[in-house]
Amino acid sequence: MFCLLALIAIFISCEEPRPELGLKSGIWRGEISAQGNSIPFNFEVKKDEGAYEILLINGKEKLKIDRIDIFGDSLFFDMHIFDINIKAKIDQEKLSGSYSKNYAEGYVLPFKATYGKEGRFDNKPASNEFDGTWETTFTDKNGKNTSAIGLFQSDSTGINGTFLSKTGDYRFLDGYVEKDTMHLYSFDGNHIYKFKVQKENDSILKGEFWSGKTSYKTFVSVKNDSARLPDANSLTYLKEGYDEIDFSFPDLEGNLISLKDQRYENKVVILQILGTWCPNCMDETRFLSDWYRKNKSEEVEILGLAYEIRPDYNYAKERVLTMKDKMNVPYDFVIAGTSSTKSASESLPMLNKVISFPTSIIIDKKGKVRRIHTGFSGPATGVYYEEFVDDFNQFMSSLLNE
Template identity: 45%
Template sequence: MKKLFAFTFVALLFSVSVFAQGKLKTGIWRGVLKPAAGELPFNFEVKDTAGRQQLTIINANERFKVTDIKFNADSVFINMPLFDSEFKLQQQGAGLTGQWIKHLGNRDAATPFTATYGDKWRFFKSPEKPFLNISGRWSAVFGEGADRDTTVGEFKQTGNRITGTFLTTTGDYRYLEGSVSGNKLYLSCFDGGHAFLFTATIKDGQTITDGHFGTTPWAAVKNANAKLPDAYSLTVLKPGYKRIDFSFPDLNGQKVSLNDARFKNKVVILQVMGSWCPNCMDETAYLVNYYKKYHNKGVEVVGLAYERTADFEKSKKAVTQEKNHFNIPYPLLLTGYTNNKKETAKSLPMLSNFLAFPTTIIIDKKGEVRKIYTGFSGPGTGAYYSGFVNEFERLTDNLLAEK
């Protein structure tokens, strides 16, 4: 009986040390989402900041901060700052258990979740010695038949740890991190709105096979020259059109049009986006700094939001959350159309072959469309991102110089 009491007392002390006074223990945690496709792990760090707890999700070089954490007895509620999702968890032993819930307009999607304190590893505590180092550029094909999509994989491997991403014509899969164990490849990413899990077999130094991304198969061959189509060539204006025309309300309900005086003789950047979209998040982070650099030179930026619902108040809440998170200084308009690509095409009928969120429309000082850029290669893509920034700002400088 004394031994049982001692064991129970030690367990109670450990539990209190992890969840003392409505707080999580500071340090590294390992979280695991459990969708049908398999366990999807990621790491996060808990810190005490200015008297409050802050959680930072770790994906390769990205640090995604979450500050809205509430406690009620043994329950923990974590509201994500973007993408309209949350965790509803219960303290259990040395960890957490519960659900990650995504609010999808007219319904919710819940995924089981657990987390353990002190585990710094992602996929394997003790992985096997890697079969090969697969750093470099790969030409990767996702899907089969008519659904085939050719992408570019960029990987950097050091020992067992591997980071990288896949670039597609509509954007990239952001910061992926994982492990090579033996001849098996594992990559994951969680950003509060999207949970990506990639697995595959490394056949040799030139071939990756038996890949799975959810239920989608994929394979890749090493190709230092792999590249995507020119993102400025995919979406265009229909014949006979030179301008974009719309009138949508801002977050205060005031209608905004490109005919407004503030846009006259200005270079205007239209960001076709949504608060649910991970590549839009990366583009927004860039455009906030771009706006600060170019606004006083004669550039305006406008975001056209296509949300999961056409309900104004629900969309306003989601877009306002993004505006506050990034401190967005330019206007965001609620189009009233959903994020269905056909809906977007209906709202902007002058566009041909609308493919992706985000899509960026560059308008000159005469009000005419000069370029349309499909997708966005974020900072997780390295050289692709740097190349986009250099070209985009060179184009801006040229348009500003025009009389």
């Protein structure tokens, strides 16, 4: 028996490693299967001096992926800043494998991709029948209703847009119209969305919305160019009896940080309640990073309060450091709690409630809370985003000049 095992060991040790097949540079079309739907998306592979880079294309945005490993015919890559990855087998101009959210038990979906497929679809009919602003009510499986505003705009290649809600927008949606039905999709590494929308008449739409592995909602939309959501600056506020924000959370080096620290005295401070798992937070972080680089001075600080998926400090720290590195974030973070509005509300008991990630709190030089903004209307919302940027800049200018 010993001799037999020795011979097997010698045979295995002499076996040559599988040659690396490599990944073809250029455009690929990927597909993730969820709830009986196929969610198409594109990504571009680049190779420079042996190092790979992938650009995940989601409508008008491109997300850089640089953590890519290839072993023989096996491919592994992470989804931007998220604790999510794709594992696939390379077969010439085909990929087949799985998409996994590592922080969610059993969250694995089938993935495949084909080389050389430009665009999300082979045919993308154009139509302006769904253009406009639509007041929308979503209904989940339990009968709970939530309000939103649908924003759709067609061009020569198809139709794009988003839904805007009081807790944030649905980011970049991209699709096509076929007869009286609009199909919209989104995949940004985390969100896996499909919308199927049928036109009842010129003023009413009825649709279905699939999100990720299990979420499903129906909705009704009524055309209304004057549709508005509640004021995002009125939803979260200080409880009666409180006049300031107070906390003590560890930073990324384990030091406890408080707004009473000398660094924040006599400064305008923006507190960003966020999670690295949250794509809307990614949009806000990109905006705040750009604003901070342009306006950094001795009079303003931004501090991110990170609420991560696991209650493990080292895991949370790793996720935040990954985001800081990949997005080149110039401001500091603390680890504040876990990724639920309940956790955030308990950690900041002076607030009526944290109802959304992200939420931003703006504090003046005297330590007084001057504004709390719930959610974030990102670039996909067009004029709503532009209005937010203008208002934010004016408000911050007035605080800094006080």
